[in-house]
Amino acid sequence: MVVGSTAVEIGLNAAIVTVEGSHPQILVVSSDATDAALPDGLPLGSFDPLLHRTFETGLRASVEAQTALHLGYVEQLYTFGDRGRHKQPDDIGPHFVSVGYLALTRNDGEQTGTLERSGAHWSDWYGYLPWEDWRAGRPEMLDTTIVPALKKWAKQPHADEIGRLPNRHSRLRLAFGDVDFPWDEERVLERYELLYEAGLVEEAVSDGRVAKTGFSSPLGRPMRLDHRRILATAMARLRGKLKYRPVIFELMPPEFTLTALQSTVEAISGRHLHKQNFRRLVEGAELVETTGATSTATGGRPAALYRFRRKILDERPAPGIKVGGR
Structure with missing residues (x-):
């Protein structure tokens, strides 16, 4: 694309989030073939209007081709196009504009080998912020x-x-x-x-x-270019979103304990939550339903297993987990 006399290229940056145990993870690329000393960066693909009808389909295709990850929830964040964000001598060359996305996925460990071959890996997002x-x-x-x-x-x-x-x-x-x-x-x-x-x-x-x-x-830990700004944007969006949309369940397995759900909410919000208050909040909001099964994965007393109650999407316009501020 050419705007005036300046060529503009459109990239698709993905802040891809998962939670492993109590650790919120962001997918990063540590280096590239031209400069192994580069700090971590977010996955980046190019938008090709001949191949992709929308930015989102282009993002999903790029991520799956590079990492074999199948993204769940995807949301456009912001367009990052400030001059100088992709530093060039004398600011010459095509101006690179990135459409940033927040994407959520469950980390089942099956893609570890593919991620390593692509040069990407999961990293704790609190290492950067x-x-x-x-x-x-x-x-x-x-x-x-x-x-x-x-x-x-x-x-x-x-x-x-x-x-x-x-x-x-x-x-x-x-x-x-x-x-x-x-x-x-x-x-x-x-x-x-x-x-x-x-x-x-x-x-x-x-x-x-x-x-x-x-x-x-x-x-x-620093990130390349303005990728830490994109990560901060994604973290802020997700923290706000979980209060009025059930996006947290995109990070949960089909069946889970309430302890695991609380740990995931705490990981994303960065806040410690009172156990009994959290349980009353989730059960009172009718966001989950029991499966009738139990888990002994922690080695203690059997814990009841729950699943997301999908009917809530037809019953209320804003079914989130409304954790309060400090």
Whole structure:
């Protein structure tokens, strides 16, 4: 495609999520044939209008061809097309625009060999955004490293930001919370973008925004180009979505225990949930039904097995798991 005098190529980026045990996983490609030192990236395919009627069919075909993964739920996130996102000398060459997608799949382990041959593998998504995992309480790095650095940055507004609403201080409070603003697990993208803008993540260095972050070790594992921004967008979307759509069941096997369901919800939301409250919430919302069978997989007392009650889709317009904020 040519826009004006500039060639534009359309790519399809996939933030493919699964949960293994209590670990939320994102599919990443660690390197390519031209530069083994590249940081992790999300799978990327090209859109060919001669082969694919829609972007989604192109995405599914590309992922299945590369990894043999059969995607379940797929949702378009955003179009990522900022100038310079695919860095070129003097910003020449085709401008690459990526249509980002959130995709969910169950990890049954059968595709491990195919994934390894394709150069892709599953990686814990909190390795890239570690400040988002509150399951064991507020991450220490927020108070020792991140918030102090952001407060220092907020005191030095740039001339271009004079009069901007909200200002740096307000954005910091909204994104990271304080006494008046509790932590909102859905503000993943705002938090990452503040860290990038403040020059505190490695992508700001590779993009030439700052010479160095000033930290002895990176804040989470960096990703190539703007892929960590795409991941943050996907995490925020999924966390919000599970509250009003039954998307969490796309990550569950056909039959599961309520403990396994709670562990999966906690993995995605990054929050610890009270066991009895969670069970009352799920059962009261009539999202699941018992199968009549039990599981002894944990080695303890037999646990009842449940399945997603699909009739709920005909009964209510927004059947999600409405976990509250902190």
